[in-house]
Amino acid sequence: MTLALIVFLPFLTAILPPLARPAGRSLCAFAAGVGPIASLVLALNHLDTVLSGGLVQQSWSWIPGLGMDLAFRLDGLSMMFVILILGIGLLVILYARYYLSAKENNGRFYALLLIFMGAMLGIVTADNLLMLIVFWEATSISSFLLIGFWSHKTDARKGARMALAITGGGGLALMAAVLLMGHVVGSYALGDVLAAGDQIRAHALYPLILVLFLLGVFTKSAQFPFHFWLPHAMAAPTPVSAYLHSATMVKAGIFLLARFYPALSGTELWFYIVTFTGATTLLVGAYIALFKHDIKALLAYSTISHLGLITFLFGLDTRLATVAAVFHIINHAIFKASLFMAAGIIDHETGTRDMRQINGLWRFMPHTTFLALVAASSMAGVPLLNGFLSKEMFFAETLESDLLGGFSWTLPVIATLAGVFSVAYSIRFAHDVFFNGRPNNLPKYPPHEPPRYMKIPVEILAALCLVVGVLPAWSIGPILASAAASTLGGALPDYSLAIVHGFNLPLLMSATALSGGLVVYLMRHKLFAIHDSWPEIDEKVIFDNAVRTLAGWSGRAIRLLENGSLQRYNLLLLLSVLAVGLTALWPMDFSSLWARDLAPVDPGTAVGAGILIVTSILTAAIHRRRLFALVALGTAGLMVALGFARFSAPDLAMTQLSVEVVTVVLLMLALFFLPQSSPAETPLLHRARDLAIAAASGIGMTFLTWTILTQPYSTIADFFLEQSVPAGGGTNVVNVILVDFRGFDTLGEITVLAIAALGVFAMLDGLKIRAPSRDYTGHRWSSDPFPIMLQQLSRPLLPMALLVAIFVLFRGHQLPGGGFIAGLITAVALILQYVANGVNWTQERMPVAYRPVIATGLTLAVGTGVGSWFFGAPFLTSWHGYVHIPLLGKTELATAMVFDIGVYLTVVGATLLILAKLGRLSTIDETGQEVS
Secondary structure, three states, X not given: OHHHHHHHXXXXXXXXXXXXXXXXXXXXXXXXXXHHHHHHHHHHOOHHHHHOOXXXXXXXXXXHHHOEEEEEEEOHHHHHHHHHHHHHXXXXXXXHHHHOOOOOOHHHHHHHHHHHHHHHHHHHHEOXXXXXXXXXXXXXXXXXXXXXXOOOOHHHHHHHHHHHHHHHHHHHHHHHHHHHHHHHHOOOXXXXXXXXXXXXXXXXXXXXXXXXXXXXXXXXXXXXOOOOHHHHHHHOOHHHHHHHOOOOHHHHHHHHHHHOHHHHOOOHXXXXXXXXHHHHHHHHHHHHHHOOOEHHHHHHHHHXXXXXXXXXXXXXXXXXXXHHHHHHHHHHHHHHHHHHHHHHHHHHHHOOOEOOOOOOHHHXXXXXXXXXXXXXXXXHOOOOOHHHHHHHHHXXXXXXXXXXXXXXXXXXXXXXXXXXXXHHHHHHHHHHHHOOOOXXXXXXXXXXXXXXXXXXXXXXXXXXXXXXXXXXXXXXXXXXXXXXXXHHOOOOOOOOOOOOOOOOHHHHHHHHHHHHHHHHHHOHHHHHHHHHHOOOOOHHHHHHHHHHHHHHHHHHHHHHHOOOOHHHHHHHHHHHHHHHHXXXXXXXXXXXXXXXXXXXOOHHHHHHXXXXXXXXXXHHHOOOEHHHHHHHHHHHHHHHXXXXXXXXXXXXXXXXXXXXXXXXXXXXXXXXXXXXEOOOOOOHHHHHHHHHHHHHHHHHHHHHHHHHHHOOOOOOHHHHHHHHHHHHOOOOHHHHHHHHHOHHHHHHHHHHHHHHHHHHHHHHOOOOOOEOOEOOOOOEOOOOOOOHHXXXXXXXXXXXXXXXXXXXXXXXXXXXXXXXXXXXXXXXXXXXXXXXXXXXXXXXXXXXXHHHHHHHHHHHHHHHHHHHHHHOOOOOOOOEEEEEEOOOEEEEEEOHHHHHHHHHHHHHHHHHHHHHHHHOOXXXXXXXXXXX
């Protein structure tokens, strides 16, 4: 349970900041930190186990048939990411307390941040690939909301949409890759997939799996050519940038490269795609960063470059390169989070992020200057700082690769060139912002140091840059070794975390990068002139044009298929079904269709079938006279109910009868506001066409039914009949199937019902229509809308009907009945009160809000399913047993009853919510008289 709590505590405590917001920003921030602190403490309890090479796993069966379990694992790699996510997350919470103004919705901000944090924790600890996808998509949604937090700004809205479009598209590709991996391996358990690397690489689907997987990785981690979304996401508040775009979200793709390294690496395809994508991203990001005037834009492109560096290392596909990649993940998160926070402080105190205005800040903000210089120096790879160590390892590994043969020299050249630009943009950030003269027309002047506690997160991160750089083996060595071992899936190679390894080629490359970067910065004016002479490429314009083009194509396709005619939609649907059915049935051997003797037809069944046929045809024939068509339709529904009863399906008969009553009443209410008849608008030729298609569909369904009934078949009914009592504890097999064997289906159905009811509520909310005062013949409606005889009959029927509903509910597990039928009976009884006495009279005596009833029902149903996890059983597994109750004696109890009560409440709430909204649709008739 510990691992699940680590993940879900941020989700569970996300409600606290909005509740604490009225008490002030400090308490709001404190409330936001409660969950992450508790999760961090729980995670650190397993630190010794993980550092010693152990693996902590916990799982709960959820949907075994799909291979979907709620499973978590904590190894070295996930522990490293958990510490980064929670540690930097807590620093961001403290920082945001002083960054956000009192006018901001701090509670909403912290709630979204905690939801994102929980989703990231879910990704890095997931031990089931399907659960990983769920958390992956949760990060896309929550990051969209965080990036667009300042929704009043156009850039924030556009940046959020762009990020969601790119990362969401990559998520779909990743989902396809995961499904294919599960198909190849035969399991979605992460351990099984990682152990099946040879099997995956040898499979014919490996190239497709790898490409789809890398699309998900590259879009999330802003790799070229998908890098452009990250700079536009900088419209988010700086705490979001410091968290999502340095330590967490963009690292999610990098995490997947590390996590699936044992399963997917080791091929030339991996080397070429991952290495060249990483190298291109490394160079493009480093080059563009130099020419950006906005501090956050510079840091955004430098982030892209460093993510490319890590991807480059994974692509080199050596054990030492993998260790270096893991090391740089840690280092980059530390110095980049501190740089973003420093940028936020500068923006907060000067009112701008334009480096052409911000100069000479060391005079006004010496403390912030020192902290930012430490972080920028680490980013540049200056010795005695953490960034230098992992860059040295990076340079060394580019020298070792020989997979390009005679062109292998290009890899260290690319690495050194990128290092030159990295130093150049780091120097530009440090010199232009903190030195280089005096401030130029700042919106806020003079700037000053931020509040004391706003600098603490930056101080901690800057101190880590120094500590890791000077004492790497002591400070970061154990967690690095554990994370790298988990990534490699085996023994670690020999490597050293010494500060200096003597004079060698990697050191020479570092020196070249440092000196070359200084030269490039000194030549920056000439380089700016050359860069400005080139045509500008605005990725946002390209993206917006692409979206508009796709929207145009989509619009044309929709207009081609969707013209607003239900007749046309039904036509296309039926033609498609006929085509598919004919294609599937054509190869069949039809000789067996007449081999079986027909069962005799008794007169009662024949009469019922005849009435059903006649009323169905009559409904279609008189559909323009809506009231009569509804009566015919109701008669057909009644005959269906009698048919179920005739063929020994009492549960279905009761359900059909109840549904028919509710449906007819709701349709009557809707028809009240519509014309009583409609003119014939369809040409004769079209009607002939429709008749032919309807006849073909009917013949096709008859033929299909005949085919099924005359073919040999096997049934699973025997399994349910045998297991209903011992496994489900009920003799009513239908109800046991609904609440136990197929409980997940029922949960989905009542969820859809609830969503439909809320949709009707939202659609009709605020809508007012004048009630018609005359029927279609022109006669006025009765002046007494609620006849006294109907009122007097309806009132005593209510308690009787409710007693029947409760009786049917509680006996449903053993005899015909159950929550769905009981809910419909209750709804019918209450509908009768509305019809007989009016909306106002009924709601005055029954002031119930139906949306909470729906929510309560769904909560009970879901809670019943979740409760089974605490006993190590799959989701929605029911328990039954016999207990002795005083006065009642030995009584059977089953958890399925709680689930059935949830179904009951949802059905009642959804039905009456629709009814009440339709009843309130009009309170004034055409003459202006109030009606109720």
